[in-house]
Amino acid sequence: MRIVQISDTHLTHMEGVTNENFQKLVDFVNDVLKPDLVINTGDLVILSPDSDADRECARAAHERFAAPVRIVPGNHDVGMTGDEPWMGIATTTKRITNFRDGFGTDRFIELPDSTWALIGFNSELLSTGLPEETEQWTWLERIANEVRGRCVALFLHRPLWSPMPDVTDHEIAVHDADRDRILQIFSDSCLKLVASGHLHRFIADQHDETLTISAPSSAFIVKGGSLGLNQLGVVEYRIEGEQIEAYFRSVPTLVEDEPFGLAAFSETLASIEQSRGAVV
Numbered sequence: 559m560r561i562v563q564i565s566d567t568h569l570t571h572m573e574g575v576t577n578e579n580f581q582k583l584v585d586f587v588n589d590v591l592k593p594d595l596v597i598n599t600g601d602l603v604i605l606s607p608d609s610d611a612d613r614e615c616a617r618a619a620h621e622r623f624a625a626p627v628r629i630v631p632g633n634h635d636v637g638m639t640g641d642e643p644w645m646g647i648a649t650t651t652k653r654i655t656n657f658r659d660g661f662g663t664d665r666f667i668e669l670p671d672s673t674w675a676l677i678g679f680n681s682e683l684l685s686t687g688l689p690e691e692t693e694q695w696t697w698l699e700r701i702a703n704e705v706r707g708r709c710v711a712l713f714l715h716r717p718l719w720s721p722m723p724d725v726t727d728h729e730i731a732v733h734d735a736d737r738d739r740i741l742q743i744f745s746d747s748c749l750k751l752v753a754s755g756h757l758h759r760f761i762a763d764q765h766d767e768t769l770t771i772s773a774p775s776s777a778f779i780v781k782g783g784s785l786g787l788n789q790l791g792v793v794e795y796r797i798e799g800e801q802i803e804a805y806f807r808s809v810p811t812l813v814e815d816e817p818f819g820l821a822a823f824s825e826t827l828a829s830i831e832q833s834r835g836a837v838v
């Protein structure tokens with residue numbers, strides 16, 4: 559079984575370089591990698607969870623994949639958890655509802671064979687106190703019971719473990735208490751993989767028996783720092799029996815030197831400014 563993880567695609571109805579990169583990405587995945595499943599670990603839209611047009615653009619763009627697609631949201635899709643969300647855009651019930659209406663769901667479970675369970679969930683709900691968070695914990699506990707003893711791969715937007723533990727800013731990873739609760743929930747399974755996005759960098763690490771992968775963006779790189787591989791691309795997973803291996807795959811001709819397409823970026827920021835205070 560082969561899975562391709564894409565992440566941080568940052569698509570917009572205003573077009574621009576992120577959309578152009580995505581078209582190249584879809585062609586590469588369809589024609590070269592030919593996986594059994596594609597998983598997008600969030601930040602599907604360019605910046606604002608309140609743009610219906612961007613959400614529809616992202617939904618339609620994913621229809622070009624030949625393989626089935628599963629998705630989980632990022633902070634730019636549903637808002638951000640934490641005390642200081644970017645530009646004040648916090649996770650809300652309305653934003654969660656809009657995402658679920660647009661994409662059908664914000665989580666998934668796949669049982670591709672008798673050995674594996676592939677589980678995706680919404681990291682931007684964690685520590686929000688929203689009713690949807692409680693409902694997601696209940697769902698996680700229920701499905702963990704159902705997949706007891708299996709090899710488990712988890713997919714979420716925000717890393718479970720920060721690759722920069724000295725930086726206490728919880729925008730980087732989920733809160734320690736949430737991570738510990740997730741690990742406890744899946745303690746009767748073999749947690750083989752935790753795959754995330756958000757950092758726009760490819761980083762492979764190991765926590766006890768668990769492989770942790772931070773997927774690169776296909777849209778734009780974030781300059782600065784020396785962490786991991788700062789390059790656009792995707793991650794290919796190869797699963798045989800109980801073994802899983804992860805490979806960074808560079809996608810030919812992606813453009814990384816003009817983040818966003820400045821017109822789309824500026825227009826989105828302006829619309830966010832205009833709508834601030836109007837959305838609860």
Ligand SMILES: [Fe+2]
Pocket residue numbers: 566600601632756758775
């Ligand atoms: Fe992102």
Ligand SMILES: [Fe+2]
Pocket residue numbers: 601632633634715755756757
């Ligand atoms: Fe993000």
